[in-house]
Amino acid sequence: MTEAGLVHERLADWYAHAARDLPWRRAECSPWGVMVSEVMLQQTPVARVLPRWLEWMDRWPTPAATAAAPAAEILTVWDRLGYPRRALRLQAAAAAMVERHGGEVPTTAEELRDLPGVGEYTAAAVACFAFQRPEVVVDTNIRRVHARVFSGKALPGKTYTAAQRQLAREVMPATFDDDGALACTWNIAAMELGALICTARAPRCASCPVADLCAWRLAGSPPATEEEKTRGQAWAGTDRQVRGAIMAALRQGRPVLQWRLLDQLPLPEATAQQRLRCLESLVADGLAVRGISTDPEEPGETVIALPGLLDSPQDPSHQVLPASPGAQ
């Protein structure tokens, strides 16, 4: 296997001049800013996160501010980043920080891991990038870089295996407990290499600082096996597409009559059964709320809205429907 020491030096030098200037990487960025960026970046490219992160941090620059925001606004600012449950979990994580951590982002991976929406990757990333702790950070980019540089494979495969986790530990630079700088540089540099050079589709090996050390190149750049390829998730016709269309309609901001909402989805192929099933799942997830219209024009009609929009002083025309699972 390729020795890690020289790779550390090469990547650190490369990162020093090639790194993108992202706002959540700046020294003045708060731990909360790092936390917000990591959650937004889960399965979502940097280019699409940037504008949403800037608006979020402008409106809710602290966990306390985020925890106090109406859920409807949280989901509206999240916009079309995808997987909107992430937005609610980020708010729930903010609330947990207010309750259990004095309104501060916890500093250890163990504490971070206990927050809603924070898994192995995000806990390690926040601990490392916000608090300079020498955690082993492994995302999809780093898995791919490790697979190529150290294991000589084209792609790492779909699942994060125990062997890959062990490899990630082994190739970490030696660090002292009181100084995670080396580890942080290694993590962020490997991630950046995967994002800019060692890409999944068409790697730019001509510009790679470790091309001459890469086990995959030295093996002749063999193509990915069928096992290694990640088959893309289907999209057209899925519940995810229908749920997305419902959320897009609700993001317009006003409560909508349920029959009209489901009837006017721009998805001709979706059956009435699927539309209703998806709406139920969104309500179950807390992403939508059902209520009863008190509007004289259509009294008693079922209405749907983003959470927190019903029964407000600004809009007395609708009431929240008391929990009744069978309601339609």
Place this chain on the structure above:
DNA sequence: AAATCGGGGAG
């Protein structure tokens, strides 16, 4: 280990 959960830009 496998399914589910968004959305859009790049190839």
Place this chain on the structure above:
DNA sequence: CTCCCAGATTT
């Protein structure tokens, strides 16, 4: 058109 992106949670 297909692929893939700083994953987490549930089954």
